[in-house]
Amino acid sequence: MFLDLARETQKKAPTMKEIILISDETHDGCHSFFEMIKVDNKGTNYLKGSDIDAETQVALLPYSSGTTGLPKGVMLSASNICTNIVQYTQPGHYPSLSFENGREQERFIGVLPFFHIYGFSLIMATGLYHGCFTSCIPKFDPKLFVETIKSHKVRLVLVI
16 A cells, blocks of 8 residues: 555665565565565575664654654664563553463454554554554544454454
């Protein structure tokens, strides 16, 4: 849905090396997330080490809600993000359990924008960390929202 915008962004941001699509469709110059997660890794060259400083270099630029003015980009390092996930996953804090030890997989709905810290941290990052199934819808539409909850048997809804 946002491929054209991602390609325009890539032209303006030379450090954006790849576009990864979470889609069954294939497009020239893009990688498929579903191909990347296959078990067979023959022919895959993994990075060995990095010059990235996880404590100080920006890994994510989510935007604030603008409650004190215009929305602002917030520079987060990989260390910030990991620490935040650890905070959310403390017993009694996060309403979901990890998909392990025979537990049933949690089922979320992702309607909050992932460019905002709430959608990114609580739904996407922590959901991935716990192995949750997340059904994403591009924007809030009441009918689609209820249909998605019913069809995917969503158990947990995180909204503002």
